[in-house]
Structures are given as structure tokens and as C-alpha cells.
Amino acid sequence: MSDKLKYNPMDAAALRDPWSGYASRRGECPVAHVSETEAPFWMFFKYADIRRAYLDNKTWTARYGTSPVFQKSIGFVADGKEHTEFRNIFKKRLSAASLAKFEPQVRELAERQLDLMLAKGTYVELHDDFALPFPVAVVSLLLGIPSDDYHRLKRWSDELMDLGFGQDNAAFLKVYHDVCDFFDGFIEQREALLAKANITEPKPAHVGTILPDDWISDAVCGDFQGRRLTRPEQRIALMGLLVGGNETTTSLITNLMWRLLEKPERWEKVKQHPSGLIPIAIEESLRCDPPALGMFRTSLCPVTVAGIEIGAKQKLWLPNGAANHDPEIFTNPEEFWLERPADELARHMAFGVGAHSCPGAPLSRMEVKLVMEMFVRRMPDVKLDGPTERNVGFNFWGRKKLPLKIG
Ligand code: HEM
Structure with a gap:
């Protein structure tokens, strides 16, 4: 492999600042090969190449998994149907209709979590005290599971994500089986309710009638290719x-507050025009600091990109972060800009x-959006209170520490 193709998104400098590496690669060679990892993969750096690969499912498939290791479909x-x-x-x-129904409950969960955080006093840790537990509570509500043990749910969620990247198969299988046992318990409860109602053929109409209205019931009653889902399919969906x-929404909350508070004039602007600026600030945070820095695909056939030949059955990382910082698409891409035009944000x-x-x-x-409206209303004088720390893993971008002073 020629030296000009080498790139390592896991070296210390790239982990600290992924954006500079993306920018220099775009200028030099917009295709790279990463071979330092257990499972090697290719990378693109230009918005147009990344978008084309996402949309070209005949060349780039998700069928072999969306991590660097080859998985079962x-x-x-x-793919496809x-x-x-x-x-x-x-x-x-x-x-939209279903979410509108859940909105009051989601709002209540956010208010409750914010009460707990603010009860801690002047100094709080936004990641641990709010941004981590709140999305776990929301996903649990939709799944139909209790969220009181959110530390366990969050640990499982992180471990499935990290270990799914192939470093340690035995450790992955241990967590996988624990999570399967956990979901199996809820699936079996739903099956018992159906049996009690003498239903031998579960149907989507039983969700919200015989069974609670949640994702576990969808997994039990869902119609897939004219049949019910198998137990492994149910488990994989719920996982x-x-x-x-989880981690993605946690990172969106911490990344956004970090960018707004590192320049207090941004926070002031948002406070003055919350209804107009909160949606813009959310999109600009997603663009500038995407919580998932990239996703994987696998080539189904040989393909040439920017003059570089890539063979069949090769893994490719599509860095959303590089696409979102491409100056051919975004004005001053390294800048978090509340005035960014809507067509760029889109x-x-x-x-x-x-x-x-x-x-x-x-x-x-x-x-x-609900959370930001609450922060503006209930902690208007908030400030950063020390350095932030990024989360681990080259594929994710978020703050795992964001100390705040409330007033
Ligand atoms: C800021 C928050 C979020 C970000 C940045 C994010 C990011 C992403 C990205 C980039 C993908 C594309 C994967 C691919 O192309 O291979 C994806 C897929 C997915 N996301 Fe999210 N996500 C977020 C929130 C959520 C939430 C709240 C849920 C559900 C509770 C969710 C569930 C999923 C699922 C199930 C997929 C797989 C979809 C498929 O393959 O068809 N995500 N997410």
C-alpha cells in the first residue's frame, strides 16, 4: 500500500482534532487506507464522495455490518426491501404524529432530570447529571422498559457499541447475552399477555390494545415479510x-452547550431569540460536531474513487464529520456559526x-429542543466551569465532561 494512502484516525492528534486531518487529506489525497486497526478499512474525505457512497447501494452495502468487522446480515x-x-x-x-403523542412525557422526563441536576447546587456536571440519564430515560419509555437502572442500560449500550468494533469478541458476547436475557424477559411477558387473551397469531393491531404501546410489543407483533420476527431479529432490533x-443524543446536548458557552455571546443571543435560534443552534451543532463521526459500508465490487482502485469486499468508513467540514459545501466550515444559511444547514x-x-x-x-428551552428558562446565567473532555473512540464525538456553574 503506497505511503500517500496511509492515514490513522486513531492517533492522538487525530483524536484530539479530527478536523485538521480531514482538511489536509482533502487537499492531498481524498482517499485513505487505515491499516493500524485489527480490521483495516478505507476512508473518503470529500462531501461528494461520501454522499455518493451512502447512496450507491449497488456498490456499497450495509449487509456486512456498519462496523469495521464483517457481521451477519x-x-x-x-439491504433493499x-x-x-x-x-x-x-x-x-x-x-411526527407518534412523537407528538409522547412529547408531554418526554418533557416531564426532562423537567424531572433538570430538577435533580439543579438540586445539586451551583456546580454541576452536565454530562453525568443530565445529558447521560435523560436520553436513556426517553429510549426506555419508547422501548417499554424501566429506566431506574440507567447506569446498567447505559453501560450495556456503550459496551455493545465499543465491543461491536471487534476488539474482543468474548467480551462482546458476554454483554450481548446479558442484554438478550434482559430483553427476552420483556418479550416473554408480552407473549404471556397474548396467550392469556387466547391470541395465537400476534398482529400489529394488538399493539396498544392487548399489549402496551411500545417497541417491545412492536417486536412481538410486527409484520415482516408475511411472518413474525424471530427471537434473534427481535433482540437485534431492540438493541x-x-x-x-443513547450516546448520540447525550453528545448532541453536551456538544451544543459547549459551543454556546465557550463564547458567552452565543448563549446571550440564543437566550434573546430562543424560538428562532434554538433549532438553528441544534442543526449547526450537528454539522460542526456530529456525534457519530462516521459509518461503515462494504464494497460489493471493485470501484475507483479519485483515481484509487478499491477491490471487492473492502470495508469503508464514511466520515460524516469530514463531509460536514468540507469547504466546497460549507462557508468557514471550522466555525460554529449561528448565522449559517438554512440551505447549508440542510x-x-x-x-x-x-x-x-x-x-x-x-x-x-x-x-x-425541549431541553434547550428548559435550560434557557431555568438556568439563564449558566457558565462553563472548567475544561471539557472528549469521549473515547475514534467513531464518536462528544463531551464526557462538561462542568457548569449554574448562576
Ligand atoms: C443526535 C442523535 C443521533 C445521531 C447523530 C444519530 C446518527 C445516526 C447515523 C449517522 C445513522 C446512519 C447509519 C448508517 O448509515 O449506517 C443512524 C442510524 C440509526 N439510528 Fe441514529 N442517531 C441519533 C439518534 C437516534 C435515536 C434517538 C434513535 C432511536 C431511539 C436512533 C436509532 C437509529 C437506528 C435504529 C439506526 C439504524 C437505521 C438503519 O440502518 O436503517 N438514532 N443514526
């Missing part, structure tokens, strides 16, 4: 939803693009 990790049908079982709970909705790729783009986007936007 199941559930969300599939099979993937769309599976995704639709769970996506309908994330539609995907648990993992998908082009960010924080939620991916195409068939696998994030079905949870409307939920996390709703959560974070």
Missing part, C-alpha cells in the same frame, strides 16, 4: 434502538443519508 444490517420492511416496524413510532438513541450529514439514514433524527431533535 440481520435486521437493520441488510428486507431492510425497509424491518425498519418500518420500528420507524413508525418515530413519526439497535437502545444503542442508537446539507449536513450528521444523521447519514439514504436508506439507512437515522430514523431517530426527529426524536433527538425534539428531545434537544
